[in-house]
Amino acid sequence: MKPFDVYPINPINIVKANGSTVWDAEGNAYLDLYGGHAVISIGHTHPHYVQRITEQLNRIAFYSNSVEIPIQRELARLLGEVSGKVDYDLFLCNSGAEANENALKLASFYNKRKKVIAFSKAFHGRTSLAVAATDNPSIVAPVNETDNIVFLPFNDEEALTSAFASYGEEISSVIVESIQGVGGIREASVSFLRLIRSLCDQYNAVFIADEVQCGYGRTGLFYAQDYSGVEADIYTMAKGMGNGFPIGAISISPKFKATYGSLGTTFGGIILHARQLWLFWRSSNKISLWKMLHKSAPILSMN
Numbered sequence: 001m002k003p004f005d006v007y008p009i010n011p012i013n014i015v016k017a018n019g020s021t022v023w024d025a026e027g028n029a030y031l032d033l034y035g036g037h038a039v040i041s042i043g044h045t046h047p048h049y050v051q052r053i054t055e056q057l058n059r060i061a062f063y064s065n066s067v068e069i070p071i072q073r074e075l076a077r078l079l080g081e082v083s084g085k086v087d088y089d090l091f092l093c094n095s096g097a098e099a100n101e102n103a104l105k106l107a108s109f110y111n112k113r114k115k116v117i118a119f120s121k122a123f124h125g126r127t128s129l130a131v132a133a134t135d136n137p138s139i140v141a142p143v144n145e146t147d148n149i150v151f152l153p154f155n156d157e158e159a160l161t162s163a164f165a166s167y168g169e170e171i172s173s174v175i176v177e178s179i180q181g182v183g184g185i186r187e188a189s190v191s192f193l194r195l196i197r198s199l200c201d202q203y204n205a206v207f208i209a210d211e212v213q214c215g216y217g218r219t220g221l222f223y224a225q226d227y228s229g230v231e232a233d234i235y236t237m238a239k240g241m242g243n244g245f246p247i248g249a250i251s252i253s254p255k256f257k258a259t260y261g262s263l264g265t266t267f268g269g270i271i272l273h274a275r276q277l278w279l280f281w282r283s284s285n286k287i288s289l290w291k292m293l294h295k296s297a298p299i300l301s302m303n
């Protein structure tokens with residue numbers, strides 16, 4: 001057996017990393033400005049990250065969500081605090097695609113509708129619905145194709161308004177990256193985000209902010225969308241959240257009521273996840289940093 005050949009590979013074998021430096025097998029050092037697709041948020045092999053994961057592995061690595069995991073509650077509380085969403089709930093999963101999949105599903109459970117508005121050049125992941133909402137037909141398998149996703153031009157307020165005017169009662173959610181990553185660092189305008197918010201309010205559709213790549217403090221504020229002052233109903237995140245540990249999450253507005261079994265996962269939110277994240281907060285002191293940034297947000301502008 002050999003690896004399934006789906007990645008164009010750079011001819012470099014990284015064998016060691018520390019902070020923002022990585023080394024190849026020949027001992028050449030590189031300054032890592034890539035961070036493996038926006039993943040390494042507090043530096044490679046951060047000492048707290050390594051130490052506490054090792055400690056936890058020696059105690060217990062896994063138990064499922066069917067038992068108490070107190071550290072999950074503590075993590076949710078802290079995340080609520082740093083993101084300025086103290087009344088939102090947290091659902092933990094394993095990747096960005098899974099976060100988006102759960103967000104789209106939750107929206108549909110909520111308003112019992114099927115249509116999703118996504119935008120040109122959007123990337124939301126490779127699972128069934130997430131890939132259908134991704135504007136790249138070459139990665140959408142025939143089995144993923146669905147009429148439920150409608151693509152509109154990014155930042156086109158007229159197109160959005162007319163879509164809602166034509167079939168607003170069928171729209172379950174609007175999913176948007178406030179800064180498109182794979183699409184080429186394209187920013188959503190503040191007025192576009194405001195319009196999404198007001199149309200979602202008017203038609204009882206759900207506003208999903210895909211912050212998998214642009215969020216988690218990457219732009220300074222916790223969510224990139226925070227610069228616009230527009231609040232989403234669901235925020236999805238992953239990548240920088242785990243500093244290399246595979247994790248994703250959705251932050252869910254209090255208007256959604258949880259029901260047993262509606263969402264679920266074997267691995268999401270397990271002890272090792274929660275421990276790793278909890279220590280991420282503590283070790284990086286990001287809480288006070290983000291609180292400070294939140295206060296200075298008005299002097300920063302997105303557009």
Ligand SMILES: Cc1ncc(COP(=O)(O)O)c(C=O)c1O
Nearest residue numbers: 095096097123124125181212213
């Ligand atoms: C904006 C955005 N959403 C979702 C995803 C999918 O995340 P994952 O690869 O963890 O499934 C990506 C990955 O690049 C992304 O950039």
